[in-house]
Amino acid sequence: MWHKATLIISLVLSFTTSNFAQDQKPNVILFFADDFGYGSTNVYGAPKDLIQTPHINQLAKEGIHFTNAFTTGSVCSPTRYGLLTGEYSWRTRMKKGVVSPSDPSLIDADKKTLPDYLKSLGYTTAVVGKWHLGYKKEKFKNLLGKIEMGPNAHGFDYSFTVPNNLDDVHKIYIENDEIYGLRSDKISPYGKSFYGKQYAGYDAPQRVTEQVMNDLTQKSIDWLETVEKDQPFFLYFSSVAVHHPITPSPEMRGKSEAGAYGDFIQDIDRCLGLLIDYLEEKGLRENTIILFTSDNGGDIPNKKQVMPENFAMNKGLKINGDYRGDKHTIWDGGFRVPMIINHPNKIKKNTSSDAIVSTVDVYAFLADYIDKGKNITSKDAIDSSSFMDVINNKKSKYERPALIHRDARGRKAIRTTEWKYIEAKNPNSKNKDDHAQLYRIDEDFAEEKNVIGEFVEKAEELRGMLEEKVE
Incomplete structure (x- = not known):
């Protein structure tokens, strides 16, 4: 009798545990590298005798990797806005360039972001790393006091961020809605950043560029430690590598065969590995989806003989693969x-x-993957297209609606499976690159031959599609 009762209880517990596991939503880590080009990891062609990215390699080996993945902007802020809102950045006030260190929030207060969406499904959310989407409601002089309209106003329960980039003029971290470790309101400007501008000089711990990746990784793990057991989490890990200045950690310095730039690439892989190790140690790995990507292609400076990127390329590293531009x-x-x-x-x-x-x-993919997009309205993520059919390995070929790109100067291009049309920057310019262009990208991936003169009707069709979408 006792054995029979025990068996029944065991079966009930087994069934309950099984149902719970099926109902439990997956954790999500979105690892977003900075200026990380297409050819900068072994999976995408980087030689192993130059750099080693074992953790990224393993992610791909045990998952899916895309060979035609693109950003919406070829600079930071436009892509980051699109990532978190599911919308093109040119729908905002920012028609070109990026968010400056004193700019207000690019995201409207009532915009339903990806973390907002996930919170509605019961997730706890955090962003650790580069923000670069502005703060406050209006342009500001400094970040003293309570900082409104930062990440915590846009769906994140916790934030520990670098305001703009690795060596921005603020030179501090922001934790939730205030400067991390601020001691007083005293400001003493001193020193200059990589870009030549003077640091703000807040009375707070100043970021040390070589330690930022370590700091962000540790803060991520510290936050993960606070997450309640069985509560799903979303961690947006926004890496500062491999953005200028190229400053690998002490752990990676000299470890690659591609100089400091190769070392910095390996820092990305190392920190990803530390997060994975934590998940495995806590028994969370199996129920965590990891998405790894970048905000734009790699930056290739013109000073070819003195910059770390050029040193790496001279060694044989194709930062952006065989593709044109950077x-x-x-x-x-x-x-x-x-x-x-x-x-x-x-x-x-x-x-x-x-x-x-x-x-x-x-945005649309994660909503579809986790919740079949049930809570997305027609006003949410209006430019986001779920590629769930690809993940489900459906036989029917997934074809995304035409994708629009925007460069640093606000110039736009529209892409379909076969074609890429680039609008004119200046049709009267003597430089042909300033004119409208058309490329048959399914045959000419390097964008070497402008065929706009041969396919006038196709160019007009795509120009019309671009203008219609942008209106």
């Missing part, structure tokens, strides 16, 4: 990025896809 530009070297998605035993292992996907699609 960060800031209208060419694919500025938009094409690695994208890897991994969820153990849920997403088929060691697969690749040539479907066109974009960072602006992450």
